[in-house]
Amino acid sequence: MYAQIVESTGKAVKTLNEMEGEERVFQERINAGGKIEPKDWMPDGYRKTMVRQISQHAHSEIVGQLPEGNWITRAPTLERKAILLAKVQDEAGHGLYLYCAAETLGISRDQMFDQLHSGKAKYSSIFNYPTLTWADIGAVGWLVDQAAIMNQVPLQRSSYGPYARAMVRICKEESFHQRQGFDIMMKMCEGTAAQKRMAQDALNRFWAPSLMMFGPPDADSVHSAQSMAWKIKMNSNDELRQKFVDAVVPQAEFLGLTIPDENLAWNDKKGGYDFTDPDWQEFMAVIHGNGPCNRERLAARVKAWDDGAWVRDGLNTHAAKKRKAAKPVAG
Amino acid sequence: MAQILNRDTALFHFLTRIGDSTLILGHRVSEWCGHSPMLEEDIALANTALDLIGHTRMWLGLAAEVEGKGRSADDLAFLRDSMDFTNLLLVEQPNGDFGQTMMRQLLFDAWHLPYLNALKSFPDPRVAGIAEKATKEVAYHVDRAADLVVRLGDGTHESHTRMQAALDELWPCVGEMFSTDEVDAMLAPDAPKPDRIRDAWDATILPTLARATLAVPATRFTRQGGKTGRHSEHLGHVLAQMQFLQRAYPGATW
Numbered sequence: 001m002y003a004q005i006v007e008s009t010g011k012a013v014k015t016l017n018e019m020e021g022e023e024r025v026f027q028e029r030i031n032a033g034g035k036i037e038p039k040d041w042m043p044d045g046y047r048k049t050m051v052r053q054i055s056q057h058a059h060s061e062i063v064g065q066l067p068e069g070n071w072i073t074r075a076p077t078l079e080r081k082a083i084l085l086a087k088v089q090d091e092a093g094h095g096l097y098l099y100c101a102a103e104t105l106g107i108s109r110d111q112m113f114d115q116l117h118s119g120k121a122k123y124s125s126i127f128n129y130p131t132l133t134w135a136d137i138g139a140v141g142w143l144v145d146q147a148a149i150m151n152q153v154p155l156q157r158s159s160y161g162p163y164a165r166a167m168v169r170i171c172k173e174e175s176f177h178q179r180q181g182f183d184i185m186m187k188m189c190e191g192t193a194a195q196k197r198m199a200q201d202a203l204n205r206f207w208a209p210s211l212m213m214f215g216p217p218d219a220d221s222v223h224s225a226q227s228m229a230w231k232i233k234m235n236s237n238d239e240l241r242q243k244f245v246d247a248v249v250p251q252a253e254f255l256g257l258t259i260p261d262e263n264l265a266w267n268d269k270k271g272g273y274d275f276t277d278p279d280w281q282e283f284m285a286v287i288h289g290n291g292p293c294n295r296e297r298l299a300a301r302v303k304a305w306d307d308g309a310w311v312r313d314g315l316n317t318h319a320a321k322k323r324k325a326a327k328p329v330a331g
Numbered sequence: 332m333a334q335i336l337n338r339d340t341a342l343f344h345f346l347t348r349i350g351d352s353t354l355i356l357g358h359r360v361s362e363w364c365g366h367s368p369m370l371e372e373d374i375a376l377a378n379t380a381l382d383l384i385g386h387t388r389m390w391l392g393l394a395a396e397v398e399g400k401g402r403s404a405d406d407l408a409f410l411r412d413s414m415d416f417t418n419l420l421l422v423e424q425p426n427g428d429f430g431q432t433m434m435r436q437l438l439f440d441a442w443h444l445p446y447l448n449a450l451k452s453f454p455d456p457r458v459a460g461i462a463e464k465a466t467k468e469v470a471y472h473v474d475r476a477a478d479l480v481v482r483l484g485d486g487t488h489e490s491h492t493r494m495q496a497a498l499d500e501l502w503p504c505v506g507e508m509f510s511t512d513e514v515d516a517m518l519a520p521d522a523p524k525p526d527r528i529r530d531a532w533d534a535t536i537l538p539t540l541a542r543a544t545l546a547v548p549a550t551r552f553t554r555q556g557g558k559t560g561r562h563s564e565h566l567g568h569v570l571a572q573m574q575f576l577q578r579a580y581p582g583a584t585w
Contacts, residue, residue, distance in 0.1 A: 062365070062370065062373075065364060065365030065373065066365045069364035069365040069366075072361045072362075072364055072380075073358055073361060073362060073572050073573060074572055074573065074575050074576060075576075076409070076576040076577060076583075076585035077405045077409070077585050078354075078384060078387060078388045078391075078404055078405055078408055079388070080585055081361075081384055082381060082384045082385060082388070085361055085364070085377055085380055085381045085384065086377075086381055088364050088365065088377055089364075089373075089374055089377035089378060089381065092365075092370055092373040092374045092377065093374055095370055096370050096371070096374065099370070109370075134576055134585070184585075187584060187585055188585075190584075191583050191584055191585075192580065192582075192583050194580055194583070195580065195583055300365070300366065303366070304365070304366040304367060304368070305368075307368070307428070307429075308367065308368020308369060308372075308429060309368075310428075310487070310489045310490055310493065311368040311369075311372075311429050311430070311483065311490065312368055312369060313486070313487050313489070313490065314482065314483045314486025314487050314489070314490025314491075315482050315483065315486060316486075317486045317487045317490070318481075318482040318483070318485055318486040319482075321485065
């Protein structure tokens with residue numbers, strides 16, 4: 001979800017009998033529910049896929065600072081301002097330890113930044129939608145963080161140890177964020193007509209993009225089988241999307257908001273809601289750089305990095321001076 | 332500010348001055364979220380802003396209580412105009428580059444910490460209590476700001492040039508921190524007279540600038556007015572942004 005389209009480099013999934021040596025030991029450990037640690041042998045495809053998955057997740061966290069940071073200076077009360085600041089700070093923190101988790105696989109943070117800044121690396125499509133009113137900050141917490149939790153709770157069981165452990169902490173903080181988002185929505189929905197209108201408008205705009213967070217439909221998700229065999233993906237995209245809809249519909253009813261989908265209906269047979277798929281063409285466009293805010297988001301990250309070059313150079317140069325000064329003079 | 336001062340109104344002014352300064356500085360620092368030179372700084376700047384907004388809630392909350400007119404901390408933050416804001420001019424100055432932001436932080440922190448330390452023995456336990464809590468965080472702000480100013484001042488030619496430019500730019504806003512008026516006089520000696528803080532400020536700033544290889548500006552020009560509600564043009568824009576929702580939707584609960 002924060003890693004929506006992870007192109008796995010594994011070919012067709014091999015059975016255990018087709019494997020030998022280290023690969024077989026590796027797969028047997030995964031099958032037995034064991035963890036793969038940084039120094040363990042792993043197939044190249046597994047390593048590359050994990051780097052993509054973790055770095056996409058990390059990029060999503062840091063790009064995700066932008067739409068929410070957009071409202072910090074305009075938060076309506078001191079308490080809301082403090083909560084939002086703490087939340088955006090948490091996201092930067094998630095980014096930091098996810099980059100560290102990815103680094104255990106042999107890629108540097110600078111390399112990952114290069115990939116982000118050049119447009120090569122992806123991040124979650126959701127952060128390419130604008131936050132236009134204060135209710136959007138509520139909707140992001142309520143919907144986006146809830147979708148994140150649904151995806152990430154199972155990833156606490158990811159076969160890659162450092163990622164699984166990072167996910168434990170992230171999930172705790174995300175569930176806190178989700179409650180805060182819902183609390184904003186409650187206040188808006190109990191409030192004035194203008195506030196309620198803002199809340200409904202936020203739901204209208206964030207509903208479909210939230211459904212897109214789980215990635216393309218299973219029928220088009222060509223890389224899932226290998227990822228599932230490696231236990232780095234635990235549930236299918238459609239499965240999680242259904243779970244999300246089933247959870248959110250009663251919440252929207254509680255808030256007195258209408259889900260913007262005429263086809264939304266309870267289906268007794270499947271024990272879940274029927275709903276309209278989001279526009280997958282729009283999803284692909286956003287993933288490929290043509291969403292409402294892709295250019296602004298990337299430009300903001302690149303600008304922050306470029307403007308900060310003199311700071312990083314200054315700090316590195318100072319550190320080098322100190323090292324030189326500390327070096328004992330050769331006798 | 333023009334009304335006749337008594338001990339209670341002086342206390343209100345004193346509390347809003349410090350609360351407004353932490354609010355406006357917190358606002359400025361929060362503008363960096365997601366835009367700083369490195370991820371560690373995104374976290375650290377958000378943390379500093381969060382501390383300052385936390386202090387604001389305590390200072391303005393107490394100011395509202397002392398005033399006794401039924402206003403809340405939010406009313407004070409979001410429903411006063413610039414003439415009633417009494418923050419220091421220093422804190423409303425734009426972020427500029429990262430160097431200017433850290434220099435502003437250091438100049439303020441080096442005043443903020445000894446001021447809070449002195450307030451820990453204020454006879455009203457509510458004031459002393461806030462000072463006690465805030466001191467721990469502000470002590471760290473001083474260390475962090477000083478460390479970064481030293482490393483950037485004594486870094487590359489470019490970082491040195493930028494840090495000196497930041498110091499030169501902000502220096503005229505320094506004097507106001509130590510100016511003393513009737514509000515300060517009314518509360519002395521319970522609250523420290525700002526001019527008494529100068530020695531402690533010098534004791535932090537001068538060695539730090541020396542280690543940063545930066546020169547103390549020669550100008551004696553001092554800008555004043557923030558403490559009495561006469562601000563730079565910048566504050567109006569800060570307030571327009573900060574107060575937007577409360578102004579656009581009067582009476583709404585958030």
